[in-house]
Amino acid sequence: MGVRARAVGVTVPVRLALGGWVVQVSGPEPAATTLATVLAGLRVLGETPPALEIAISPDLESATGSVEMRPLWTIALPRSGWLGALVGHTIATLATLLTRLLFVHAGAVSVDGRGCMVIGESGAGKTSLIASLTRLGARYLSDDLALLDPGAGTIVPVTVPLAVKAWTARAAGALPPGREVASEGGTRYWLPDGVAADPVPAAAFVFLRPGGRVPRARALTRAGALLALARHTSSFSHRHRVEDAFTGFARILAAAQCVAVEGRSPAAFAPAMLVRLRAASP
Amino acid sequence: MPGGDDAGETVPVPAVRPDDSADPAGVTFLAAALDDEVVLLDLVQGQLVLLDPAAARVWRACGAPAVASPPSAGRRAAGILRRLARAHAVVRDGDRWVCAPVRWV
Numbered sequence: 001m002g003v004r005a006r007a008v009g010v011t012v013p014v015r016l017a018l019g020g021w022v023v024q025v026s027g028p029e030p031a032a033t034t035l036a037t038v039l040a041g042l043r044v045l046g047e048t049p050p051a052l053e054i055a056i057s058p059d060l061e062s063a064t065g066s067v068e069m070r071p072l073w074t075i076a077l078p079r080s081g082w083l084g085a086l087v088g089h090t091i092a093t094l095a096t097l098l099t100r101l102l103f104v105h106a107g108a109v110s111v112d113g114r115g116c117m118v119i120g121e122s123g124a125g126k127t128s129l130i131a132s133l134t135r136l137g138a139r140y141l142s143d144d145l146a147l148l149d150p151g152a153g154t155i156v157p158v159t160v161p162l163a164v165k166a167w168t169a170r171a172a173g174a175l176p177p178g179r180e181v182a183s184e185g186g187t188r189y190w191l192p193d194g195v196a197a198d199p200v201p202a203a204a205f206v207f208l209r210p211g212g213r214v215p216r217a218r219a220l221t222r223a224g225a226l227l228a229l230a231r232h233t234s235s236f237s238h239r240h241r242v243e244d245a246f247t248g249f250a251r252i253l254a255a256a257q258c259v260a261v262e263g264r265s266p267a268a269f270a271p272a273m274l275v276r277l278r279a280a281s282p
Numbered sequence: 283m284p285g286g287d288d289a290g291e292t293v294p295v296p297a298v299r300p301d302d303s304a305d306p307a308g309v310t311f312l313a314a315a316l317d318d319e320v321v322l323l324d325l326v327q328g329q330l331v332l333l334d335p336a337a338a339r340v341w342r343a344c345g346a347p348a349v350a351s352p353p354s355a356g357r358r359a360a361g362i363l364r365r366l367a368r369a370h371a372v373v374r375d376g377d378r379w380v381c382a383p384v385r386w387v
Contacts, residue, residue, distance in 0.1 A: 045369050221317060221318070222316035222317055222319075223316040223319035223320070223321045224319075226316065226330070227293045227321065227330055227332055230293045236295050236296075237295075237296070239297070243325070246314065246321075246330075246387065247310055247312070250316065250321065250387055251387070253316060254316060
């Protein structure tokens with residue numbers, strides 16, 4: 001579904017039941033339906049966060065997200081990239097509503113039933129690495145937001161499509177088998193086949209860092225990984241979650257493999273990373 | 283020493299108790315042992331402090347009541363103690379250093 005022109009149409013309400021989470025979108029067509037289509041694969045299982053209402057202005061200039069009649073955010077929507085802004089704010093809202101879980105700005109895959117998180121700044125190559133790992137046989141868990149259950153030590157799937165920008169596609173090469181569910185602002189929203197439905201144990205944390213042309217991996221201590229998570233956008237970013245984050249991340253990291261991948265194109269490291277992750281399987 | 287991977291590295295986080303109030307048990311730090319390193323969360327100042335294996339040994343010794351004379355001897359230990367003091371992880375108590383009130387996670 002391509003939405004390339006600014007939409008000015010009839011405002012429609014769309015109600016999404018995403019497992020235990022209800023999201024209501026109202027806005028001009030086809031914008032409201034496109035956002036709903038991108039979010040439709042998300043399943044919030046075992047949690048019942050309060051419903052989110054997203055109201056997109058008729059001229060597609062702004063949007064407001066409200067919970068229990070209380071506005072949480074209002075954003076100006078860019079002419080190009082409005083869909084990404086709305087998806088990002090929706091997922092960020094979910095992260096703040098699920099107070100039992102910890103979040104990290106990260107992608108994640110499952111390799112032989114063991115979860116691997118890929119952490120990096122925007123533009124570091126998370127999506128291209130996740131796409132490459134998925135194409136090579138890993139199961140897709142999430143692209144931009146990873147949720148962790150500190151009690152169970154698991155990564156919880158957040159199955160919003162991969163947001164594939166032009167440079168992501170170039171870095172990843174072929175995308176994994178799947179389907180395009182939307183396209184806007186030069187970004188294709190690609191949902192891989194065979195997404196993981198259930199949480200998987202958090203077994204590996206991969207931190208993407210700048211480096212040379214050829215990516216290389218180096219072991220990171222678990223304590224160093226805990227500090228790296230605090231430096232990154234995560235539950236550590238919110239004052240009321242800092243203690244939970246410290247306790248929960250420390251417990252999860254105690255049983256995890258931690259690696260830093262340095263290089264301009266981390267997707268090229270995907271085959272070696274799969275070998276490494278499978279070798280570490282019990 | 284922010285920004286590097288060296289011992290003593292700190293990372294700022296939001297202060298949990300910026301009003302300098304300790305919890306009912308008087309705790310101002312949380313501590314997590316990960317392999318032979320320790321990470322401290324300073325609840326009042328709002329920062330994580332990484333203790334490398336040597337610093338972790340010195341800091342643990344400061345919390346051991348059985349140690350009559352904490353590791354104040356030696357230039358390296360003295361340097362570590364100064365760094366721990368700057369991070370508020372140890373405080374001077376007479377002629378010895380003791381750990382700030384801490385809870386292990």
